Amino acid sequence: MDTIKRFWTDHPILSNWLVLAFGMVIILFISANHVGFELGQWAALIGATVILAGLCAWIINWE
Numbered sequence: 001m002d003t004i005k006r007f008w009t010d011h012p013i014l015s016n017w018l019v020l021a022f023g024m025v026i027i028l029f030i031s032a033n034h035v036g037f038e039l040g041q042w043a044a045l046i047g048a049t050v051i052l053a054g055l056c057a058w059i060i061n062w063e
Contacts, residue, residue: 013061021053 008015028049037045 013057016060017054017057020057021050024049024053 025046028045032045
Protein backbone atom coordinates (compact mmCIF):
# COMPACT_ATOMS: atom_id res chain seq x y z
CA MET A 1 0.00 0.00 0.00
CA ASP A 2 2.91 2.33 0.69
CA THR A 3 4.12 1.81 -2.87
CA ILE A 4 0.78 2.97 -4.25
CA LYS A 5 0.75 6.03 -2.00
CA ARG A 6 4.31 6.89 -2.97
CA PHE A 7 3.52 6.48 -6.67
CA TRP A 8 0.42 8.68 -6.26
CA THR A 9 2.42 11.48 -4.61
CA ASP A 10 5.50 11.17 -6.86
CA HIS A 11 3.58 10.97 -10.16
CA PRO A 12 0.22 12.75 -9.76
CA ILE A 13 -0.49 13.27 -13.46
CA LEU A 14 0.32 9.69 -14.40
CA SER A 15 -1.72 8.25 -11.54
CA ASN A 16 -4.67 10.49 -12.41
CA TRP A 17 -4.32 9.36 -16.02
CA LEU A 18 -4.44 5.69 -15.04
CA VAL A 19 -7.49 6.07 -12.82
CA LEU A 20 -9.34 8.28 -15.30
CA ALA A 21 -8.50 6.01 -18.26
CA PHE A 22 -9.68 2.93 -16.38
CA GLY A 23 -12.99 4.59 -15.50
CA MET A 24 -13.51 5.95 -19.00
CA VAL A 25 -12.82 2.57 -20.62
CA ILE A 26 -15.30 0.90 -18.25
CA ILE A 27 -17.93 3.50 -19.21
CA LEU A 28 -17.09 2.92 -22.88
CA PHE A 29 -17.68 -0.81 -22.52
CA ILE A 30 -20.97 -0.28 -20.69
CA SER A 31 -22.30 2.29 -23.16
CA ALA A 32 -21.16 0.65 -26.41
CA ASN A 33 -21.52 -3.02 -25.53
CA HIS A 34 -24.54 -3.59 -27.75
CA VAL A 35 -23.20 -1.79 -30.85
CA GLY A 36 -21.29 -4.74 -32.26
CA PHE A 37 -17.88 -3.23 -32.90
CA GLU A 38 -15.14 -5.43 -34.31
CA LEU A 39 -11.83 -5.94 -32.51
CA GLY A 40 -9.99 -3.24 -34.48
CA GLN A 41 -12.75 -0.74 -33.80
CA TRP A 42 -12.65 -1.53 -30.07
CA ALA A 43 -8.87 -1.08 -30.08
CA ALA A 44 -9.17 2.31 -31.80
CA LEU A 45 -11.88 3.45 -29.38
CA ILE A 46 -9.93 2.30 -26.33
CA GLY A 47 -6.76 3.97 -27.64
CA ALA A 48 -8.58 7.24 -28.27
CA THR A 49 -10.19 7.03 -24.83
CA VAL A 50 -6.86 6.49 -23.09
CA ILE A 51 -5.29 9.40 -24.98
CA LEU A 52 -8.27 11.61 -24.10
CA ALA A 53 -7.93 10.61 -20.44
CA GLY A 54 -4.26 11.59 -20.56
CA LEU A 55 -5.08 14.99 -22.00
CA CYS A 56 -7.78 15.50 -19.36
CA ALA A 57 -5.37 14.54 -16.56
CA TRP A 58 -2.77 16.93 -17.96
CA ILE A 59 -5.29 19.80 -18.19
CA ILE A 60 -6.61 19.09 -14.68
CA ASN A 61 -3.09 19.53 -13.28
CA TRP A 62 -2.42 22.90 -14.92
CA GLU A 63 -1.68 25.39 -12.20
